[in-house]
Amino acid sequence: MTTVSSSGRDGAAVVVGASMAGLLAARVLAERFGRVTVLDSDTLPEDAVPRGGVPQSAHAHGLLAAGLRGLEELFPGLIDELVARGGLVADVQEQFRWVNDGYTIARGRSGMQGILISRPLLEREVRRRTLADPRIELFDRVDVRGLVSDDHGRVRGVAAVDRRDPADRESRRWDADLVVDASGRTSRAPDWLAALGAEPPEEERVEVDVAYSTRWYRREPGQLDGDRGIVIAATPGNPRAGFLLAQEGDRWICALGGYLGDRPPIDPDGFDAYAATLPSPMLHEVIASAEPITEPRRFRFPASVRRRYERLARPPEGLLVTGDAVCSFDPVYGQGMTVACLEALALRDVLRRGVDGPALPRAFWRAIEPVVDVPWEIAVGGDLRIPGVRGPLDRRTRVVNGYIGRVHRAAALDPAVGTAFLRVAHLEAPPASLMAPTVMAHVLVGSRRWPSGTTRLIPVPRSPVDSRSPV
Ligand SMILES: Cc1cc2nc3c(=O)[nH]c(=O)nc-3n(C[C@H](O)[C@H](O)[C@H](O)COP(=O)(O)OP(=O)(O)OC[C@H]3O[C@@H](n4cnc5c(N)ncnc54)[C@H](O)[C@@H]3O)c2cc1C
Incomplete structure (x- = not known):
């Protein structure tokens, strides 16, 4: 040596x-x-x-608001440089669509900034x-x-x-x-x-056996009414997730995710059909008429x-x-x-x-x-809401998970609840902040007021399209 x-x-x-x-x-x-x-x-x-x-x-790859703030602290001026390279900044609530348990967070101004940029360019x-x-x-x-x-x-x-x-x-x-x-x-x-x-x-370890399929599309002005992205979270009843993020070069990156061996297909028709089964139709509505610029490709993530x-x-x-x-x-x-x-x-x-x-x-x-x-x-905690994911499900996690369902319903009507949730999801506030009396009051009122039967929840299909094929 x-x-x-x-x-x-x-x-x-x-x-x-x-x-x-x-x-x-x-x-x-x-x-x-x-x-x-x-x-x-x-x-x-x-x-x-x-x-x-x-x-x-x-x-x-999405960067949370706390991450963007941290990067700018370490490298002053970085956000401007990323924008000069084609990155897009956006208020994470006002210019973004978040769907949790099938409920879309009400539009509002969160004051939190996100950036949409491809992972290789950011690195x-x-x-x-x-x-x-x-x-x-x-x-x-x-x-x-x-x-x-x-x-x-x-x-x-x-x-x-x-x-x-x-x-x-x-x-x-x-x-x-x-x-x-x-x-x-x-x-x-x-x-x-x-x-x-x-x-x-x-x-x-928490075994989640998540699989991603990712495909790029051309991004046209006016698509998604100019919004910068969609995040559709998996729900306990339909554990499929979807992400559509604007990227530099007038492109969308679209990722579909499935849990526990449910693998989003990598053939174009199967990819499209899987997107139509997400807990909200919003993402599929965009990609159905968008011009694909790559074939789908897959990544498997066995466990946290x-x-x-x-x-x-x-x-x-x-x-x-x-x-x-x-x-x-x-x-x-x-x-x-x-x-x-x-x-x-x-x-x-x-x-x-x-x-x-x-x-x-x-x-x-x-x-x-x-x-x-x-x-x-x-x-x-989020993954333990998915049936079949095993892990340390203690009483506290059960209570929090029950409450989170109410937060999602209330956030669809009340932008303030949406902001409170996004602050936690973006690591800008601790989860306990959702239990603050003022937030709880909004959550309880909002979740009760949600009229039943008005969501667009889509149940998972009985035989998922080509989705259990090996990688
Ligand atoms: C499918 C997928 C999607 C993701 N999406 C997001 C997202 O949306 N947002 C987000 O924030 N994070 C996301 N992540 C996580 C994110 O990619 C990582 O957290 C991030 O890259 C930081 O990881 P890291 O630098 O610790 O390690 P890595 O990014 O894995 O890098 C490790 C580095 O170490 C090098 N290396 C490894 N072994 C050796 C060795 N023996 N000697 C020398 N060099 C070595 C590798 O070449 C590599 O450069 C995602 C992860 C996956 C799997």
């Missing part, structure tokens, strides 16, 4: 993974470390195109801004294989195979005062820790996974983990990139407090636990 030194005046950090979580971590580490080296096993493209190391990048722009900092360097085609530790078990760097030179496939060592693993949901950090004789984290690093009795010194490597959420809630951003902000705050050395890992885990708790509660 040869050594590539990356130590600098203020120490060195190595980040494993140059996707959203890794880039955002690098951005904040550069406030504290003299050199930050980001390593990624993938070949990073110049163009804003999906890439193999992030296979989900070919699918619809490329974040990468460009991150690398504008001269303390940050990035090497792609470097495959990290393990951690390097000293005699006391403190992590001192990573071992990696550098594939940039085909003649030299030797494992090398990148020294670091701090290693941050941001290698996504397939992170090997638990195995790497075990290989060092350290305790790996407990893992919680949370790794409980914060519960380790002795968190390893010199190692932090962030992004999907800590918690990978059912994608239908659109939370992953926002959580990665909120984790980066939490890391920044810990570092700014001057926390260092052995105290850093525990302070970091303590800081990100609440950041992950809320979206995890939202995603797991």
Whole structure:
């Protein structure tokens, strides 16, 4: 093993993974470390195109309002730059249609801003801004294989195979005062820790077996009355979801999602027929007359996974983990990139407090636990409404889920309830805010006033069109 030194005046950090979580971590580490080296096993493209190391990048990605706000905080001026590249900003309630339990949230002005932009373009722009900092360097085609530790078990760097030179496939060592693993949901950090004789984290899983089929369409002016998107959530009676998001280049990205082995078809007719069975006809009405520009393609997501690093009795010194490597959420809630951003902000705050050395890992885990708790509660609680999804369904979740049904009904009539719900869904307010007396009063009045029989709920068809085929 040869050594590539990356130590600098203020120490060195190595980040494993140059996707959203890794880039955002690098951005904040550069406030504290003299050199930050980001390593990624993938070949990073110049163009804003999906890439193999992030296979989900070919699918619809919405950024929650808290995520957009966080990105702008880390990279001032980024929103304007994204708009200059074709991204579209929108008030998440006024210019968007949200359908929950078949009820469309009443239109209103939420004051929360969202951006509609493809995942590859967003990542490329974040990468460009991150690398504008001269303390940050990035090497792609470097495959990290393990951690390097000293005699006391403190992590001192990573071992990696550098594939940039085909003649030299030797494992090398990148020294670091701090290693941050941001290698996504397939992170090997638990195995790497075990290989060092350290305790790996407990893992919680909620099996959802979600499948996405995604297709792109040309976006014409006037479609959807100029609104920027539709999100149709799966309902307990019809667990199928649909997303239609405006994207740069006058395009729509349309994703259909099914649970527990219900796979939206990838043949064009089947895709179209499946869209017609969603809990609202709104999305199908647009794509039925829109011009498709790609064939549908599929992605499977077996389970939401949370790794409980914060519960380790002795968190390893010199190692932090962030992004999907800590918690990978059912994608239908659109939370992953926002959580990665909120984790980066939490890391920044810990570092700014001057926390260092052995105290850093525990302070970091303590800081990100609440950041992950809320979206995890939202995603797991929501998924447990779907018949057949198994998980920790305690009394509290049952009560909250019963109440959420009322929130959805009330939100269809009362924009204020819609705003309150969207603030929680966009991670701008805690779930408990929906229980505030003023909100509850609106929910109770609104949900009772909803005239029965006026929704357009569509029951799931008895034999779903070609939807249980293997991937
Ligand atoms: C179908 C789908 C749809 C989604 N939709 C949304 C959405 O609408 N909104 C949202 O916010 N989130 C969404 N997500 C989640 C989102 O994609 C992730 O949360 C986000 O990419 C942040 O993940 P990450 O940076 O932690 O990991 P990833 O994006 O998975 O990136 C991991 C990186 O690590 C690199 N890597 C892996 N192993 C190694 C190694 N050994 N050595 C070096 N490099 C390595 C990879 O090449 C990659 O670049 C979705 C996910 C899926 C699956």
